[in-house]
Amino acid sequence: MNAADTLARITPLGTTALLLETPGALDLAPQQRIWALARTVQQWPQVREAVPGMNNLMLSFAQPPADQAAWDALEAQLQAAWIAAEPLALKGRVVELPVVYGGGDGPHMADVIAHTGLTIDQVVELHSAPLYPVYALGSHPGYCYLGGMDPRIATPRRQVPVLSVPAGSVSIGGVQTGVSASAGPSGWHTIGRTGMAFFDPQRDPPAVLSPGDMIRFRVEKVIR
Template sequence: MPALPRILDAGDSAIVVEYGRGIDAAANARVRRLDAALREAPRGGILETVPAYCSLLVHYDPLAITREALERSVREADGAAGEGAAESARTITIPVAYGGAFGPDLADVAAFAGLTEDAVAAMHAAGRYRVFMLGFMPGFPYLGGLPPRLAAPRLATPRTLVPGGSVGIAGEQTGVYPADGPGGWRIVGRTPIPLFDARQTPAALIDAGDRVRFVAIASGEFDAIARRVRAGAWRRAEAVGNGAA
């Protein structure tokens, strides 16, 4: 029997269902199973759920459900969610132009890893990643599975502007900035495809639990895809595949 999750109050309108306090694939799988169970069979009074690395945040309406009934409902869902891997069938493929103006920190990561820039790009693109959570800004995925050799620390001083599409590394995490914004991750490349579009359902290209792979592209191909995105000719289906990567 897996250990029961801890349930903590995040104020009077949310609880945290906690399966651990570290970055741990098994704990994250349990988060995703409970998340899926609560989404597939909605319970009255639960407003929305937000999966994170090792906990699920459950927003509730205290005028519609008591704290006690909520906890009972969540523990039942956790018990029924089983131990099987509730793995997403989706693999999202993200084309990335590594280095140069697209990846201003690739050289630093190469120095950190004791590898050439090309070797870092190849190693990053060969990785098999799992989306642990989204957060920070709309559509920003936190990916686990970075080869440990590439786990360069964050910049000492964050940049005030990281261009949208930038692919970054922060310790053992890698992720993609969906839009321009400040950021301290080390930027190794950039993708031309949009990760967030509020006009689409779902708004985010990537969801928690998805698998992600990166494919290295040349700058010419980056420009070609970027042109199709601008012209509205790019489709999400081009990035979304089913089955294991």
């Protein structure tokens, strides 16, 4: 492995934030390094917030770098922290989600079947088998990005996004699966739905799930 394979890409987001993007494919071990890096840099006095994403980390500043020399120093400090980061295994909860697959709750199940060549029962079996780690929260409040989906049901994102899917929609997009926390547009294939509420602004914390939690999809019903 050469230096280019280990260094992160660091991009300023205006003058008050930056995005650090890590090399490599989506996997649990590098994501755990992101979690570790977030904990480290959150303690730096110039950092207001460190927000883990999928293969990335966004930093907002309490004290933005004053000039180019300060930016260069911060970038070098971040690169060193990323290279030194060891995987952090967060011990979260296991949350079971009952899912109705297919039918009106899974309007794009047929698209996944057509792409993969599998039957609906095979898609449901492969989708509900893993214990999915929550990698990060994002996209919209309470939405969780999950790892660990079986590659046999991976399906490219929709060429034309859907204007709105309901809260609780269980979808596949590329090599990932996720659950919509609120109604809104989506470019993923919705294959089912759960009745669980993932975000409540009156609750503390408002998001039900956190990075390190695990999700298991339980088959409540399959509508063919």
